[in-house]
Amino acid sequence: MRLSLSIADFTWPDSPAQIGPRVDRIARAADQVGLDTVFVMDHLFQIGSNGPPENDMLEAYAALGYIAGRTERVRIGALVTAVSYRDPGLLIKSVTTLDVLSGGRAWLGIGAAWNADESVSLGLSFPPTSERYERLEETLQIAKQMWEGSDRPFEGKHYTLTRPLNVPNSLTRPHPPIMIGGQGERKTLRLVAQYADACNLFGGSVENVATKLDVLRGHCESVGRPYEDIEKTMVEYFHPDKSVAEQVDSFGRYAEIGIEHIVLGRSGAFVDEDFEAISELVTAAAAL
Template identity: 55%
Template sequence: MKIGLQVSYFSWPDAPASIGPTFGRIAQDAEGAGLSSLWVMDHFFQISMVGPPELDMLEGYTALAFAAGLTSRIQLGTLVTGVTHRHPGLLVKTVTSLDVLSGGRAWLGIGAAWNEEEHLGLGVPYPALKERFERLEETLQIAHRMFAGDESPFHGRHYQLERPLNVPAPVSRPHPPIMVGGSGERKTLRMVAQYADACNIFDMGPEAVRAKYDVIDRHCADVGRDPAEIERTVIARMPLARRGQGAAASGEDTMSVAQAVDKLGALAEIGTDAVLFGLPDAHQPQVFELVAELVEQVGASATDAG
Protein backbone atom coordinates (compact mmCIF):
# COMPACT_ATOMS: atom_id res chain seq x y z
CA MET A 1 0.00 0.00 0.00
CA LYS A 2 1.15 3.51 -0.78
CA ILE A 3 0.82 6.27 1.80
CA GLY A 4 0.51 9.98 1.07
CA LEU A 5 0.18 13.10 3.22
CA GLN A 6 -2.44 15.81 2.84
CA VAL A 7 -1.65 19.23 4.33
CA SER A 8 -4.86 21.17 5.03
CA TYR A 9 -3.81 23.55 7.82
CA PHE A 10 -1.30 26.41 7.59
CA SER A 11 -2.02 28.61 10.63
CA TRP A 12 1.14 27.57 12.40
CA PRO A 13 2.86 29.68 15.10
CA ASP A 14 4.22 32.96 13.67
CA ALA A 15 2.17 32.67 10.45
CA PRO A 16 2.25 34.02 7.82
CA ALA A 17 6.04 34.46 8.01
CA SER A 18 6.49 30.84 9.14
CA ILE A 19 4.30 29.27 6.46
CA GLY A 20 6.92 29.04 3.72
CA PRO A 21 9.70 27.52 5.84
CA THR A 22 7.32 25.20 7.68
CA PHE A 23 5.53 23.92 4.59
CA GLY A 24 8.84 23.48 2.78
CA ARG A 25 10.20 21.43 5.66
CA ILE A 26 7.02 19.32 5.77
CA ALA A 27 7.43 18.52 2.07
CA GLN A 28 11.04 17.49 2.60
CA ASP A 29 10.26 15.52 5.75
CA ALA A 30 7.39 13.72 3.99
CA GLU A 31 9.73 12.69 1.19
CA GLY A 32 12.46 11.73 3.63
CA ALA A 33 10.05 9.54 5.60
CA GLY A 34 9.27 7.55 2.46
CA LEU A 35 5.78 8.84 1.72
CA SER A 36 4.74 8.41 -1.90
CA SER A 37 2.76 11.62 -2.34
CA LEU A 38 2.03 15.09 -0.96
CA TRP A 39 -1.37 16.75 -1.36
CA VAL A 40 -2.91 20.11 -0.55
CA MET A 41 -6.54 21.13 -0.70
CA ASP A 42 -7.61 23.34 -3.57
CA HIS A 43 -9.52 25.88 -1.51
CA PHE A 44 -9.18 29.63 -1.15
CA PHE A 45 -10.77 29.91 2.31
CA GLN A 46 -10.19 27.44 5.11
CA ILE A 47 -13.02 24.90 5.16
CA SER A 48 -15.44 24.60 8.06
CA MET A 49 -14.37 21.04 8.93
CA VAL A 50 -10.92 22.37 9.80
CA GLY A 51 -11.60 25.86 11.11
CA PRO A 52 -13.05 29.29 10.37
CA PRO A 53 -12.54 30.82 6.91
CA GLU A 54 -10.16 33.42 8.31
CA LEU A 55 -7.46 30.81 8.94
CA ASP A 56 -4.52 30.78 6.53
CA MET A 57 -5.03 29.01 3.21
CA LEU A 58 -2.53 28.76 0.36
CA GLU A 59 -3.41 28.63 -3.32
CA GLY A 60 -2.91 24.98 -4.18
CA TYR A 61 -0.79 24.98 -7.31
CA THR A 62 1.54 27.70 -6.04
CA ALA A 63 2.10 25.59 -2.92
CA LEU A 64 2.77 22.46 -4.97
CA ALA A 65 5.23 24.26 -7.25
CA PHE A 66 7.07 25.48 -4.15
CA ALA A 67 7.18 21.93 -2.79
CA ALA A 68 8.37 20.60 -6.16
CA GLY A 69 11.41 22.84 -6.01
CA LEU A 70 12.39 21.45 -2.61
CA THR A 71 11.89 17.75 -3.37
CA SER A 72 12.87 15.26 -6.03
CA ARG A 73 10.74 12.13 -5.69
CA ILE A 74 7.42 12.67 -3.97
CA GLN A 75 4.34 12.97 -6.17
CA LEU A 76 2.27 16.15 -5.96
CA GLY A 77 -1.43 16.89 -6.32
CA THR A 78 -4.51 18.73 -5.13
CA LEU A 79 -7.09 16.79 -3.17
CA VAL A 80 -9.04 17.96 -5.10
CA THR A 81 -9.50 20.94 -7.44
CA GLY A 82 -13.05 22.21 -7.71
CA VAL A 83 -14.09 22.21 -11.35
CA THR A 84 -15.43 25.76 -11.01
CA HIS A 85 -12.14 27.17 -9.73
CA ARG A 86 -10.33 27.42 -13.05
CA HIS A 87 -11.14 27.31 -16.72
CA PRO A 88 -10.33 23.76 -17.87
CA GLY A 89 -7.81 24.79 -20.51
CA LEU A 90 -5.87 26.83 -17.96
CA LEU A 91 -6.16 24.07 -15.36
CA VAL A 92 -4.63 21.50 -17.72
CA LYS A 93 -1.88 23.96 -18.62
CA THR A 94 -1.17 24.52 -14.91
CA VAL A 95 -0.98 20.81 -14.09
CA THR A 96 1.19 20.19 -17.15
CA SER A 97 3.58 22.94 -16.10
CA LEU A 98 3.85 21.41 -12.62
CA ASP A 99 4.48 18.02 -14.21
CA VAL A 100 7.23 19.33 -16.48
CA LEU A 101 8.99 21.33 -13.77
CA SER A 102 8.79 18.50 -11.21
CA GLY A 103 10.08 15.85 -13.60
CA GLY A 104 6.79 14.03 -14.01
CA ARG A 105 5.40 14.09 -10.47
CA ALA A 106 2.08 15.93 -10.93
CA TRP A 107 -1.46 14.63 -10.52
CA LEU A 108 -4.69 16.19 -11.69
CA GLY A 109 -7.11 15.80 -8.80
CA ILE A 110 -10.57 17.14 -9.55
CA GLY A 111 -14.14 17.12 -8.29
CA ALA A 112 -17.45 18.91 -8.69
CA ALA A 113 -16.71 21.67 -6.07
CA TRP A 114 -18.86 22.32 -3.01
CA ASN A 115 -17.73 25.31 -0.95
CA GLU A 116 -20.21 28.01 -1.90
CA GLU A 117 -18.81 30.45 0.68
CA GLU A 118 -15.46 30.90 -1.02
CA HIS A 119 -17.09 31.19 -4.44
CA LEU A 120 -19.36 34.00 -3.28
CA GLY A 121 -16.58 35.65 -1.31
CA LEU A 122 -14.20 35.85 -4.26
CA GLY A 123 -16.78 36.38 -6.98
CA VAL A 124 -16.41 32.97 -8.61
CA PRO A 125 -19.60 31.72 -10.30
CA TYR A 126 -21.20 28.83 -8.44
CA PRO A 127 -23.71 27.08 -10.67
CA ALA A 128 -26.21 24.47 -9.55
CA LEU A 129 -24.98 20.96 -8.81
CA LYS A 130 -26.27 19.52 -12.11
CA GLU A 131 -24.29 22.06 -14.08
CA ARG A 132 -21.17 21.53 -11.97
CA PHE A 133 -21.25 17.85 -12.87
CA GLU A 134 -21.73 18.70 -16.54
CA ARG A 135 -18.71 20.97 -16.33
CA LEU A 136 -16.73 18.25 -14.56
CA GLU A 137 -17.34 15.78 -17.36
CA GLU A 138 -16.41 18.30 -20.04
CA THR A 139 -13.26 19.20 -18.13
CA LEU A 140 -12.24 15.55 -17.94
CA GLN A 141 -12.78 15.22 -21.69
CA ILE A 142 -10.69 18.34 -22.31
CA ALA A 143 -7.92 17.08 -20.02
CA HIS A 144 -7.62 13.81 -21.93
CA ARG A 145 -7.45 15.68 -25.23
CA MET A 146 -4.89 18.23 -24.12
CA PHE A 147 -2.67 15.71 -22.33
CA ALA A 148 -2.65 13.65 -25.54
CA GLY A 149 -1.69 16.65 -27.68
CA ASP A 150 -5.03 16.84 -29.49
CA GLU A 151 -5.40 20.47 -30.64
CA SER A 152 -8.72 20.00 -32.41
CA PRO A 153 -11.53 22.36 -31.34
CA PHE A 154 -13.69 21.34 -28.40
CA HIS A 155 -17.28 22.52 -28.46
CA GLY A 156 -19.18 21.49 -25.37
CA ARG A 157 -22.24 22.83 -23.67
CA HIS A 158 -20.22 24.91 -21.22
CA TYR A 159 -16.74 25.22 -22.73
CA GLN A 160 -15.52 26.09 -26.20
CA LEU A 161 -11.80 25.77 -26.97
CA GLU A 162 -10.78 26.62 -30.51
CA ARG A 163 -7.21 25.36 -30.20
CA PRO A 164 -6.41 23.57 -26.92
CA LEU A 165 -2.66 23.73 -27.45
CA ASN A 166 -0.61 22.31 -24.57
CA VAL A 167 3.10 22.81 -25.13
CA PRO A 168 5.33 21.64 -23.56
CA ALA A 169 3.66 18.27 -23.28
CA PRO A 170 3.57 16.51 -19.92
CA VAL A 171 6.60 14.49 -18.86
CA SER A 172 4.40 11.80 -17.26
CA ARG A 173 3.41 8.96 -19.55
CA PRO A 174 0.85 8.48 -20.81
CA HIS A 175 -0.21 11.63 -18.93
CA PRO A 176 -0.36 13.00 -15.39
CA PRO A 177 -2.66 10.65 -13.48
CA ILE A 178 -6.23 11.89 -13.12
CA MET A 179 -7.97 11.45 -9.78
CA VAL A 180 -11.69 12.13 -9.37
CA GLY A 181 -12.66 12.81 -5.76
CA GLY A 182 -16.06 12.02 -4.28
CA SER A 183 -18.33 9.08 -3.64
CA GLY A 184 -21.60 9.86 -5.42
CA GLU A 185 -22.59 6.59 -6.98
CA ARG A 186 -24.58 7.73 -10.01
CA LYS A 187 -22.36 10.51 -11.38
CA THR A 188 -19.00 10.80 -9.63
CA LEU A 189 -18.12 7.11 -9.58
CA ARG A 190 -19.31 6.70 -13.17
CA MET A 191 -16.85 9.42 -14.19
CA VAL A 192 -14.16 7.58 -12.24
CA ALA A 193 -14.83 4.50 -14.32
CA GLN A 194 -14.95 6.39 -17.60
CA TYR A 195 -12.18 8.97 -17.26
CA ALA A 196 -10.01 8.58 -14.15
CA ASP A 197 -6.83 6.77 -13.17
CA ALA A 198 -7.77 6.93 -9.49
CA CYS A 199 -10.71 7.48 -7.19
CA ASN A 200 -10.62 9.13 -3.79
CA ILE A 201 -13.14 8.09 -1.15
CA PHE A 202 -13.59 9.50 2.35
CA ASP A 203 -12.78 7.04 5.11
CA MET A 204 -16.25 5.74 5.96
CA GLY A 205 -15.01 2.47 7.41
CA PRO A 206 -13.91 -0.58 5.40
CA GLU A 207 -17.35 -1.97 4.59
CA ALA A 208 -18.74 1.34 3.35
CA VAL A 209 -15.60 2.00 1.29
CA ARG A 210 -15.79 -1.50 -0.17
CA ALA A 211 -19.36 -0.78 -1.27
CA LYS A 212 -18.11 2.25 -3.21
CA TYR A 213 -15.45 0.10 -4.89
CA ASP A 214 -18.18 -2.32 -5.91
CA VAL A 215 -20.06 0.55 -7.57
CA ILE A 216 -16.92 1.48 -9.50
CA ASP A 217 -16.59 -2.11 -10.66
CA ARG A 218 -20.16 -2.08 -11.97
CA HIS A 219 -19.60 1.18 -13.82
CA CYS A 220 -16.40 -0.25 -15.31
CA ALA A 221 -18.38 -3.22 -16.61
CA ASP A 222 -20.89 -0.84 -18.18
CA VAL A 223 -18.19 1.14 -20.04
CA GLY A 224 -16.01 -1.86 -20.88
CA ARG A 225 -13.04 -0.94 -18.71
CA ASP A 226 -10.80 -3.14 -16.59
CA PRO A 227 -11.39 -1.98 -12.97
CA ALA A 228 -7.80 -2.94 -12.13
CA GLU A 229 -6.71 0.15 -14.08
CA ILE A 230 -8.17 2.42 -11.38
CA GLU A 231 -6.10 3.13 -8.28
CA ARG A 232 -8.32 3.06 -5.20
CA THR A 233 -7.42 5.71 -2.67
CA VAL A 234 -8.94 6.74 0.65
CA ILE A 235 -8.52 10.02 2.51
CA ALA A 236 -8.27 9.58 6.28
CA ARG A 237 -7.11 11.30 9.45
CA MET A 238 -4.30 9.63 11.37
CA PRO A 239 -3.02 11.78 14.26
CA LEU A 240 0.09 9.78 15.10
CA ALA A 241 1.69 9.82 18.54
CA ARG A 242 4.30 7.65 20.24
CA ARG A 243 1.52 6.28 22.41
CA GLY A 244 -2.08 6.36 21.27
CA GLN A 245 -5.07 7.54 23.28
CA GLY A 246 -3.69 11.03 23.90
CA ALA A 247 -4.66 14.26 22.18
CA ALA A 248 -3.01 15.96 19.23
CA ALA A 249 -2.57 19.73 19.10
CA SER A 250 -5.83 19.82 17.14
CA GLY A 251 -7.65 18.13 20.03
CA GLU A 252 -8.14 14.89 18.09
CA ASP A 253 -7.51 11.53 19.73
CA THR A 254 -4.14 10.21 18.66
CA MET A 255 -3.20 6.75 17.47
CA SER A 256 0.01 4.79 17.78
CA VAL A 257 1.95 3.49 14.80
CA ALA A 258 0.64 0.00 15.57
CA GLN A 259 -2.94 1.28 15.53
CA ALA A 260 -2.31 3.06 12.23
CA VAL A 261 -0.86 -0.12 10.74
CA ASP A 262 -4.03 -1.98 11.74
CA LYS A 263 -6.17 0.72 10.16
CA LEU A 264 -4.22 0.61 6.92
CA GLY A 265 -4.33 -3.17 6.93
CA ALA A 266 -8.12 -3.18 7.16
CA LEU A 267 -8.31 -0.82 4.19
CA ALA A 268 -5.77 -2.86 2.22
CA GLU A 269 -7.85 -6.00 2.72
CA ILE A 270 -10.76 -4.45 0.80
CA GLY A 271 -8.55 -3.45 -2.13
CA THR A 272 -7.34 0.03 -1.20
CA ASP A 273 -4.13 0.90 -3.04
CA ALA A 274 -3.24 4.14 -1.23
CA VAL A 275 -4.26 6.02 1.88
CA LEU A 276 -3.79 9.79 1.87
CA PHE A 277 -3.85 10.96 5.44
CA GLY A 278 -4.07 14.17 7.37
CA LEU A 279 -1.52 14.71 10.13
CA PRO A 280 -2.60 17.51 12.48
CA ASP A 281 0.87 17.92 14.03
CA ALA A 282 2.74 17.95 10.71
CA HIS A 283 4.50 21.19 11.66
CA GLN A 284 6.35 19.32 14.43
CA PRO A 285 9.42 17.65 12.88
CA GLN A 286 9.52 14.78 15.37
CA VAL A 287 6.20 13.39 14.14
CA PHE A 288 7.90 12.33 10.92
CA GLU A 289 9.93 9.80 12.90
CA LEU A 290 6.60 8.06 13.47
CA VAL A 291 5.64 8.48 9.82
CA ALA A 292 8.88 6.78 8.79
CA GLU A 293 8.13 3.92 11.18
CA LEU A 294 4.65 3.60 9.70
CA VAL A 295 5.99 3.49 6.15
CA GLU A 296 8.57 0.88 7.12
CA GLN A 297 6.05 -1.33 8.90
CA VAL A 298 3.45 -1.11 6.15
CA GLY A 299 6.15 -1.93 3.61
CA ALA A 300 7.25 -4.92 5.69
CA SER A 301 3.65 -6.07 6.04
CA ALA A 302 3.13 -5.81 2.28
CA THR A 303 6.30 -7.81 1.67
CA ASP A 304 5.27 -10.48 4.18
CA ALA A 305 1.80 -10.69 2.62
CA GLY A 306 3.34 -11.22 -0.81
Protein backbone atom coordinates in the same frame (compact mmCIF):
# COMPACT_ATOMS: atom_id res chain seq x y z
CA MET B 1 0.09 -0.06 0.23
CA ARG B 2 1.41 3.43 -0.47
CA LEU B 3 1.05 6.38 1.89
CA SER B 4 0.81 10.05 0.98
CA LEU B 5 0.31 13.32 2.85
CA SER B 6 -2.40 15.96 2.61
CA ILE B 7 -1.37 19.37 3.94
CA ALA B 8 -4.73 20.91 4.78
CA ASP B 9 -3.91 23.23 7.69
CA PHE B 10 -1.38 26.05 7.44
CA THR B 11 -2.11 27.69 10.80
CA TRP B 12 0.87 27.39 13.13
CA PRO B 13 1.62 29.58 16.18
CA ASP B 14 4.25 31.51 14.18
CA SER B 15 2.08 31.98 11.05
CA PRO B 16 2.11 33.66 8.62
CA ALA B 17 5.81 34.57 8.65
CA GLN B 18 6.91 30.95 9.08
CA ILE B 19 4.39 29.25 6.77
CA GLY B 20 6.97 29.05 3.95
CA PRO B 21 9.75 27.52 6.07
CA ARG B 22 7.33 25.10 7.73
CA VAL B 23 5.87 23.90 4.42
CA ASP B 24 9.45 23.55 3.16
CA ARG B 25 10.40 21.29 6.09
CA ILE B 26 7.23 19.19 5.81
CA ALA B 27 7.65 18.70 2.06
CA ARG B 28 11.31 17.75 2.39
CA ALA B 29 10.51 15.37 5.25
CA ALA B 30 7.81 13.74 3.09
CA ASP B 31 10.38 13.35 0.32
CA GLN B 32 12.91 11.77 2.67
CA VAL B 33 10.67 9.27 4.51
CA GLY B 34 9.29 7.70 1.34
CA LEU B 35 5.77 9.11 1.11
CA ASP B 36 4.33 8.79 -2.39
CA THR B 37 2.72 12.22 -2.85
CA VAL B 38 2.26 15.56 -1.13
CA PHE B 39 -1.24 16.88 -1.75
CA VAL B 40 -2.77 20.22 -0.82
CA MET B 41 -6.47 21.10 -0.74
CA ASP B 42 -7.89 23.33 -3.44
CA HIS B 43 -9.65 25.64 -1.03
CA LEU B 44 -9.33 29.38 -0.57
CA PHE B 45 -10.79 29.56 2.94
CA GLN B 46 -10.25 26.94 5.62
CA ILE B 47 -13.08 24.39 5.68
CA GLY B 48 -15.29 23.82 8.69
CA SER B 49 -13.97 20.38 9.60
CA ASN B 50 -10.48 21.87 10.05
CA GLY B 51 -11.24 25.26 11.58
CA PRO B 52 -12.83 28.66 10.96
CA PRO B 53 -12.58 30.29 7.51
CA GLU B 54 -10.26 32.94 8.94
CA ASN B 55 -7.48 30.38 9.48
CA ASP B 56 -4.54 30.43 7.08
CA MET B 57 -5.09 28.83 3.66
CA LEU B 58 -2.86 28.88 0.57
CA GLU B 59 -3.88 28.77 -3.09
CA ALA B 60 -3.25 25.23 -4.27
CA TYR B 61 -1.25 25.58 -7.48
CA ALA B 62 1.06 28.31 -6.22
CA ALA B 63 1.71 26.14 -3.15
CA LEU B 64 2.38 23.07 -5.32
CA GLY B 65 4.90 24.99 -7.40
CA TYR B 66 6.72 25.93 -4.19
CA ILE B 67 6.66 22.33 -2.97
CA ALA B 68 7.92 21.05 -6.32
CA GLY B 69 10.95 23.31 -6.02
CA ARG B 70 11.75 22.03 -2.52
CA THR B 71 11.55 18.30 -3.30
CA GLU B 72 13.16 15.80 -5.64
CA ARG B 73 11.16 12.55 -5.57
CA VAL B 74 7.72 12.92 -4.04
CA ARG B 75 4.76 13.46 -6.36
CA ILE B 76 2.54 16.54 -6.03
CA GLY B 77 -1.10 17.35 -6.64
CA ALA B 78 -4.33 18.98 -5.51
CA LEU B 79 -6.74 16.92 -3.42
CA VAL B 80 -8.77 17.89 -5.35
CA THR B 81 -9.09 20.75 -7.82
CA ALA B 82 -12.51 22.42 -7.76
CA VAL B 83 -13.67 22.23 -11.38
CA SER B 84 -15.49 25.55 -11.26
CA TYR B 85 -12.49 27.61 -10.06
CA ARG B 86 -10.41 27.46 -13.26
CA ASP B 87 -11.30 27.14 -16.92
CA PRO B 88 -10.08 23.79 -18.25
CA GLY B 89 -7.54 25.06 -20.78
CA LEU B 90 -5.73 27.04 -18.08
CA LEU B 91 -6.01 24.19 -15.57
CA ILE B 92 -4.44 21.63 -17.91
CA LYS B 93 -1.72 24.11 -18.83
CA SER B 94 -1.01 24.61 -15.10
CA VAL B 95 -0.83 20.88 -14.34
CA THR B 96 1.34 20.31 -17.41
CA THR B 97 3.70 23.09 -16.31
CA LEU B 98 3.92 21.55 -12.85
CA ASP B 99 4.67 18.15 -14.41
CA VAL B 100 7.39 19.52 -16.70
CA LEU B 101 9.14 21.59 -14.05
CA SER B 102 8.97 18.83 -11.41
CA GLY B 103 10.40 16.19 -13.72
CA GLY B 104 7.13 14.31 -14.22
CA ARG B 105 5.69 14.29 -10.69
CA ALA B 106 2.27 15.96 -11.08
CA TRP B 107 -1.23 14.62 -10.53
CA LEU B 108 -4.48 16.06 -11.80
CA GLY B 109 -6.77 15.66 -8.84
CA ILE B 110 -10.22 17.02 -9.64
CA GLY B 111 -13.81 17.03 -8.42
CA ALA B 112 -17.14 18.77 -8.85
CA ALA B 113 -16.48 21.35 -6.06
CA TRP B 114 -18.75 21.99 -3.09
CA ASN B 115 -17.74 25.11 -1.16
CA ALA B 116 -20.25 27.75 -2.21
CA ASP B 117 -19.25 30.13 0.60
CA GLU B 118 -15.66 30.68 -0.52
CA SER B 119 -16.74 30.84 -4.16
CA VAL B 120 -19.38 33.52 -3.61
CA SER B 121 -17.15 35.42 -1.17
CA LEU B 122 -14.35 35.73 -3.74
CA GLY B 123 -16.57 36.26 -6.77
CA LEU B 124 -15.89 32.88 -8.37
CA SER B 125 -18.33 31.01 -10.54
CA PHE B 126 -20.32 28.35 -8.69
CA PRO B 127 -22.99 26.83 -10.96
CA PRO B 128 -25.67 24.42 -9.74
CA THR B 129 -24.59 20.87 -8.91
CA SER B 130 -25.79 19.29 -12.15
CA GLU B 131 -23.91 21.87 -14.21
CA ARG B 132 -20.72 21.41 -12.20
CA TYR B 133 -20.82 17.71 -13.04
CA GLU B 134 -21.30 18.52 -16.72
CA ARG B 135 -18.33 20.87 -16.54
CA LEU B 136 -16.30 18.19 -14.77
CA GLU B 137 -16.91 15.70 -17.56
CA GLU B 138 -16.04 18.24 -20.26
CA THR B 139 -12.86 19.18 -18.37
CA LEU B 140 -11.83 15.53 -18.26
CA GLN B 141 -12.43 15.23 -22.01
CA ILE B 142 -10.37 18.37 -22.65
CA ALA B 143 -7.57 17.08 -20.41
CA LYS B 144 -7.34 13.80 -22.32
CA GLN B 145 -7.34 15.63 -25.67
CA MET B 146 -4.69 18.18 -24.69
CA TRP B 147 -2.42 15.50 -23.24
CA GLU B 148 -2.85 13.42 -26.39
CA GLY B 149 -1.33 16.39 -28.24
CA SER B 150 -4.41 17.19 -30.33
CA ASP B 151 -5.19 20.87 -30.84
CA ARG B 152 -8.42 20.30 -32.78
CA PRO B 153 -11.29 22.55 -31.66
CA PHE B 154 -13.34 21.39 -28.70
CA GLU B 155 -16.99 22.36 -28.58
CA GLY B 156 -18.96 21.33 -25.53
CA LYS B 157 -22.06 22.53 -23.80
CA HIS B 158 -20.09 24.77 -21.43
CA TYR B 159 -16.62 25.15 -22.94
CA THR B 160 -15.41 26.05 -26.41
CA LEU B 161 -11.68 25.90 -27.14
CA THR B 162 -10.73 26.91 -30.66
CA ARG B 163 -7.19 25.54 -30.42
CA PRO B 164 -6.30 23.67 -27.21
CA LEU B 165 -2.58 23.67 -27.92
CA ASN B 166 -0.44 22.31 -25.08
CA VAL B 167 3.27 22.83 -25.70
CA PRO B 168 5.39 21.61 -24.03
CA ASN B 169 3.31 18.57 -23.27
CA SER B 170 3.57 16.66 -20.01
CA LEU B 171 6.63 14.55 -19.26
CA THR B 172 4.39 11.88 -17.73
CA ARG B 173 3.00 9.78 -20.57
CA PRO B 174 0.37 9.26 -21.65
CA HIS B 175 -0.57 11.96 -19.15
CA PRO B 176 -0.29 12.87 -15.46
CA PRO B 177 -2.47 10.50 -13.45
CA ILE B 178 -6.05 11.69 -13.07
CA MET B 179 -7.63 11.29 -9.65
CA ILE B 180 -11.32 12.08 -9.18
CA GLY B 181 -12.28 12.87 -5.61
CA GLY B 182 -15.68 12.11 -4.14
CA GLN B 183 -17.91 9.10 -3.70
CA GLY B 184 -21.26 9.95 -5.22
CA GLU B 185 -22.53 6.64 -6.53
CA ARG B 186 -24.48 7.83 -9.55
CA LYS B 187 -22.22 10.49 -11.08
CA THR B 188 -18.80 10.71 -9.44
CA LEU B 189 -17.95 7.01 -9.47
CA ARG B 190 -19.23 6.70 -13.03
CA LEU B 191 -16.79 9.41 -14.10
CA VAL B 192 -14.02 7.58 -12.26
CA ALA B 193 -14.78 4.42 -14.22
CA GLN B 194 -14.84 6.28 -17.50
CA TYR B 195 -11.97 8.76 -17.19
CA ALA B 196 -9.80 8.38 -14.09
CA ASP B 197 -6.65 6.55 -13.09
CA ALA B 198 -7.54 6.77 -9.39
CA CYS B 199 -10.50 7.38 -7.13
CA ASN B 200 -10.30 9.14 -3.77
CA LEU B 201 -12.81 8.16 -1.10
CA PHE B 202 -13.54 9.79 2.25
CA GLY B 203 -13.42 6.69 4.40
CA GLY B 204 -15.59 6.78 7.50
CA SER B 205 -15.82 3.00 7.91
CA VAL B 206 -14.58 -0.11 6.20
CA GLU B 207 -18.17 -1.03 5.34
CA ASN B 208 -18.83 2.33 3.69
CA VAL B 209 -15.66 2.17 1.61
CA ALA B 210 -16.41 -1.42 0.58
CA THR B 211 -19.86 -0.33 -0.63
CA LYS B 212 -18.37 2.48 -2.72
CA LEU B 213 -15.82 0.13 -4.26
CA ASP B 214 -18.60 -2.29 -5.20
CA VAL B 215 -20.44 0.56 -6.93
CA LEU B 216 -17.24 1.52 -8.76
CA ARG B 217 -16.80 -2.07 -9.89
CA GLY B 218 -20.31 -2.01 -11.33
CA HIS B 219 -19.63 1.21 -13.24
CA CYS B 220 -16.41 -0.29 -14.61
CA GLU B 221 -18.35 -3.28 -15.91
CA SER B 222 -20.91 -0.95 -17.51
CA VAL B 223 -18.28 1.05 -19.44
CA GLY B 224 -16.03 -1.93 -20.24
CA ARG B 225 -13.15 -0.76 -18.05
CA PRO B 226 -11.05 -3.19 -16.01
CA TYR B 227 -11.68 -2.42 -12.34
CA GLU B 228 -8.03 -3.25 -11.66
CA ASP B 229 -6.93 -0.32 -13.83
CA ILE B 230 -8.11 2.17 -11.21
CA GLU B 231 -5.98 2.92 -8.16
CA LYS B 232 -8.14 2.88 -5.05
CA THR B 233 -7.18 5.67 -2.69
CA MET B 234 -8.76 7.19 0.40
CA VAL B 235 -8.09 9.80 3.06
CA GLU B 236 -7.42 8.59 6.60
CA TYR B 237 -6.19 10.63 9.55
CA PHE B 238 -2.73 10.33 11.06
CA HIS B 239 -3.06 10.17 14.84
CA PRO B 240 0.11 11.26 16.66
CA ASP B 241 -1.33 9.92 19.92
CA LYS B 242 -1.76 6.38 18.56
CA SER B 243 0.93 3.76 18.11
CA VAL B 244 2.23 2.83 14.69
CA ALA B 245 0.88 -0.70 15.20
CA GLU B 246 -2.65 0.60 15.89
CA GLN B 247 -2.66 2.76 12.78
CA VAL B 248 -1.22 0.07 10.53
CA ASP B 249 -3.86 -2.34 11.80
CA SER B 250 -6.51 0.15 10.66
CA PHE B 251 -4.82 0.50 7.26
CA GLY B 252 -4.76 -3.27 6.95
CA ARG B 253 -8.53 -3.52 7.22
CA TYR B 254 -8.85 -1.13 4.28
CA ALA B 255 -6.19 -3.02 2.34
CA GLU B 256 -8.26 -6.19 2.70
CA ILE B 257 -11.17 -4.61 0.77
CA GLY B 258 -8.92 -3.25 -1.99
CA ILE B 259 -7.57 0.13 -0.89
CA GLU B 260 -4.06 0.52 -2.29
CA HIS B 261 -3.12 4.05 -1.30
CA ILE B 262 -3.92 6.04 1.84
CA VAL B 263 -3.55 9.81 2.02
CA LEU B 264 -2.77 10.91 5.57
CA GLY B 265 -4.60 13.94 6.87
CA ARG B 266 -4.27 15.33 10.37
CA SER B 267 -6.38 17.09 12.95
CA GLY B 268 -4.42 20.32 13.17
CA ALA B 269 -1.30 21.23 11.25
CA PHE B 270 1.51 18.73 10.70
CA VAL B 271 4.61 19.42 12.79
CA ASP B 272 8.21 18.29 12.44
CA GLU B 273 7.85 15.77 15.26
CA ASP B 274 5.22 13.78 13.33
CA PHE B 275 7.65 12.44 10.79
CA GLU B 276 9.45 9.86 12.91
CA ALA B 277 6.15 7.99 13.30
CA ILE B 278 5.16 8.67 9.68
CA SER B 279 8.45 7.16 8.52
CA GLU B 280 7.63 3.99 10.46
CA LEU B 281 4.12 3.98 9.02
CA VAL B 282 5.49 4.14 5.48
CA THR B 283 7.70 1.12 6.09
CA ALA B 284 4.98 -0.90 7.80
CA ALA B 285 2.29 -0.04 5.26
CA ALA B 286 4.52 -1.16 2.38
CA ALA B 287 4.13 -4.72 3.65
CA LEU B 288 0.31 -4.66 3.48
